[in-house]
Amino acid sequence: MFSLDERLSLCASFVREGAALADIGTDHGYLPIWLLINKKIKYAVAADVRKGPLGRAKMNTERYGLTNKVKIVLSDGLDSIKAEEADDIVMAGMGGELMAKLIDRAEWLRDPNKNLILQPMTRAEVLREYLCKAGFVIKEEKACISCGKTYSVMLVSYDGIIRPCPIKYKYVGILDSDRSAEAKRYIYAVNEKLKKKLNGYEYGTEEYNSVESLISELTEMT
Numbered sequence: 001m002f003s004l005d006e007r008l009s010l011c012a013s014f015v016r017e018g019a020a021l022a023d024i025g026t027d028h029g030y031l032p033i034w035l036l037i038n039k040k041i042k043y044a045v046a047a048d049v050r051k052g053p054l055g056r057a058k059m060n061t062e063r064y065g066l067t068n069k070v071k072i073v074l075s076d077g078l079d080s081i082k083a084e085e086a087d088d089i090v091m092a093g094m095g096g097e098l099m100a101k102l103i104d105r106a107e108w109l110r111d112p113n114k115n116l117i118l119q120p121m122t123r124a125e126v127l128r129e130y131l132c133k134a135g136f137v138i139k140e141e142k143a144c145i146s147c148g149k150t151y152s153v154m155l156v157s158y159d160g161i162i163r164p165c166p167i168k169y170k171y172v173g174i175l176d177s178d179r180s181a182e183a184k185r186y187i188y189a190v191n192e193k194l195k196k197k198l199n200g201y202e203y204g205t206e207e208y209n210s211v212e213s214l215i216s217e218l219t220e221m222t
């Protein structure tokens with residue numbers, strides 16, 4: 001039996017007991033397989049847009065004797081997945097911008113009973129901004145460190161309320177209220193990126209000033 005790394009373990013911890021899971025961009029299929037073996041979920045759809053990764057997921061489900069509990073689906077995002085097939089939807093290891101596009105296309109995610117578990121590899125700020133605009137709320141967010149890198153995992157659902165997205169929320173979500181070492185490290189890494197980004201803005205503009213003041217605020221927190 002294999003174990004999940006810190007990043008996928010954190011995603012797994014947000015999945016509800018007994019849920020039907022859709023893992024979008026499943027690749028090897030480790031997340032649904034691990035959750036099934038550990039009896040946390042009853043059923044999973046393992047979806048990927050590419051045949052190569054899906055073949056890996058299929059091989060792994062066969063290896064662990066789970067072919068009757070995992071549906072392997074070739075799907076661009078959630079396009080080929082039905083609402084009744086999933087309570088909890090994981091998207092991990094993809095870019096935040098892509099995740100926002102995939103969520104936007106899946107009308108059936110606009111249901112407060114569905115939980116989205118999102119772990120963006122890049123552009124988390126684009127994803128958080130989209131969530132605010134589209135009526136999704138981050139209910140929980142945690143950070144982890146895996147292979148020396150920091151990641152954020154968000155538990156999100158739809159409540160239909162369009163929220164403003166202040167710059168701090170865009171970049172660190174709700175991790176500013178988390179005093180764990182992992183959250184501090186995530187905020188530190190975001191801040192280092194912002195410091196580099198600041199050079200790309202024209203000095204004294206509104207954009208420059210807001211990024212500069214966020215950098216000062218985040219520096220005090222870490």
Ligand SMILES: C[S@@+](CC[C@H](N)C(=O)[O-])C[C@H]1O[C@@H](n2cnc3c(N)ncnc32)[C@H](O)[C@@H]1O
Binds near residue numbers: 047
């Ligand atoms: C880096 S892997 C992440 C695998 C796993 N979720 C993880 O976090 O370890 C990203 C996977 O997303 C898949 N992917 C990329 N775009 C996708 C899309 N539009 N719909 C479904 N899967 C997609 C890729 O084929 C790839 O297998």
